[in-house]
């Protein structure tokens with residue numbers, strides 16, 4: 001699964017195993033028939049589960065939720081007995097009891113039931129397209145297959161599935177497997193679609209979609225691929241189809257195991273809570289992340305679509321073919337898919353430099369993992385809420401970064417050979433973390449089984465501090481490791497007990513890269529020759545923070561463009577910021593580093609720096625210093641604006657096009673550049689007056705800048721345009737613009753609109769979070785959340801509440817922190833217990849940073865003003 005946005009070990013360990021099925025039987029095959037009724041918004045189901053009874057028993061326990069059992073029986077040794085059904089709502093289980101004990105061996109369970117086509121975006125749920133046409137679709141991960149059929153709904157209970165759908169005549173039905181037959185009946189207005197027996201798989205990967213869908217078709221390596229959407233969107237399918245074809249071939253080659261599921265369908269859905277879901281052979285997507293207008297889509301969205309298609313397709317091997325034994329190893333699914341996804345995209349579109357984008361994700365993961373309330377990659381979880389909370393920045397970003405480090409440590413070919421062997425060994429089955437690193441250690445001959453547990457079972461990441469000295473023509477580098485924490489007091493007070501086995505690569509200004517495994521708290525490295533500086537994460541492949549002496553950083557800063565690769569520059573920016581956070585370096589060192597990037601042309605490097613420049617304005621600058629900081633930002637961005645201009649140039653790279661948009665956004669927003677703001681208004685007026693398609697790479701920037709001091713007339717024009725959009729992307733461009741107004745009346749109006757039928761429930765929380773993130777909107781949005789809690793908490797089957805807990809991390813004073821704590825203590829969100837602690841910690845760290853670095857910043861701006869003016 002892939003979420004749109006990403007986010008204590010003690011927590012889960014006492015919950016016990018009450019929520020796991022008892023080991024009484026294992027499923028072998030399910031025969032399932034679903035008959036959705038779109039008039040009553042329910043579905044009728046019949047089910048036969050072939051099972052293997054493990055020991056003599058008079059009861060079988062299954063998972064079920066919101067299921068109405070009409071009849072149930074169990075057949076064993078030729079005898080069929082009616083089963084007494086006892087549901088337990090709290091554990092989402094149901095016990096089927098028979099009078100005569102079942103002996104061990106084969107048996108079948110027969111059930112007739114009714115279920116709800118709900119509006120919660122989980123289980124078997126109801127969606128609608130823009131014309132109001134209903135469709136029904138499933139979303140089961142992690143624990144919602146049980147809302148569609150009684151099942152052994154745990155990942156290790158793999159089975160095959162024979163699915164049949166009785167659909168309205170006008171509807172098509174799609175599922176994991178190919179269509180076996182499609183016949184009219186059983187009544188005049190219906191048809192019955194039978195699918196072939198699926199591959200052996202976990203219940204959370206079963207999928208069905210029923211509705212008026214249309215597709216375009218293609219194939220790669222003999223595998224049929226179709227891209228589906230609701231009617232009238234076929235012209236938006238081409239980009240996804242091209243990417244899926246390319247990736248299919250790439251993955252077949254890379255894994256050396258041919259795509260294991262006969263056919264691949266990808267479907268874009270107007271109502272969908274996550275980003276996408278990797279059901280075997282039928283991947284479901286949020287429509288805007290699959291169906292795009294190739295010619296006018298923003299480059300960022302094209303990259304996002306390619307990335308998510310690649311991520312979900314990688315899951316066909318990592319997750320679907322081989323599945324984690326239990327949810328505590330969800331990283332074996334999500335981390336692998338996240339690590340893998342840039343590879344085929346980079347091969348398809350090398351000009352996008354996705355490897356650098358990936359590195360920015362690593363820097364973000366280092367941020368999450370710098371919190372005391374982070375978690376180890378491998379994390380116990382028992383209840384559905386705890387399992388849901390595991391789909392966070394650690395499972396995705398951190399794991400991907402650790403795998404990238406491991407790949408660099410043992411070499412890409414050795415890594416690939418290990419992965420291939422691991423997949424072959426566990427195909428159509430389940431695996432654990434130990435299975436993975438044992439195989440990799442064996443194949444590579446390196447101590448992967450010692451390195452990985454230190455990163456997987458231990459929370460946080462190492463801070464690798466270097467100090468160099470020139471001794472007789474050789475640089476002697478003392479390297480020390482300890483745990484890094486954003487919390488300044490704790491970081492500076494405590495010696496950490498953690499020890500990592502870290503593959504460390506150093507490079508000096510006088511010599512190339514030297515790599516070694518750091519196994520102790522402290523070690524000496526030698527680099528040939530003596531130079532001005534030493535870089536502690538050469539190649540930027542290590543998942544660790546680096547700490548430098550002040551002189552070392554200053555020397556690197558003056559050699560940034562020649563001495564460091566773009567990847568190393570991105571990592572260094574993150575490292576210096578981490579040292580600023582804990583008071584090891586003044587914030588002004590970061591600003592000096594930013595000034596050293598004046599002529600930077602790499603978009604990801606610039607974007608990394610600009611995010612921090614915005615953060616400083618948002619949180620650290622006092623209102624009286626704002627104008628001086630804005631002047632500094634304008635000065636900083638002048639060379640880039642001069643190089644890029646305001647209008648696209650013929651033949652320019654997509655990277656430059658996107659960089660222009662980002663630079664103008666910061667120049668107009670943080671820099672308050674009157675020229676840029678005037679341009680944004682002109683551009684917006686022109687776009688709103690035209691009926692032509694938007695250039696979405698720039699539209700976002702222009703509209704949101706124009707909206708900052710936009711009036712009600714401008715708001716209404718955007719709203720009107722939003723109602724006439726032709727692509728899902730255009731809809732979100734207008735949605736983003738509407739969220740950018742700073743007039744309190746318009747903010748209120750927009751907040752109320754979020755909960756009206758005009759905004760789909762999947763988008764409502766995003767609107768509120770966006771507004772909460774604005775200086776002008778934070779307090780208004782927070783009050784709105786508090787007064788509408790009952791409505792917002794329920795959104796997307798409970799995802800909504802968790803997202804808002806994360807969104808509250810945007811505050812930066814102790815008083816706001818207290819308010820957040822109080823509110824969420826009274827209004828608990830079970831799937832965001834860790835999320836709440838993280839948000840509170842972020843607020844505390846932000847307030848601390850402001851108090852320690854604010855005065856230095858003010859002084860620096862004071863001294864600096866003269867120079868900017870010159």
Ligand SMILES: [Zn+2]
Nearest residue numbers: 001002334337
């Ligand atoms: Zn995923």
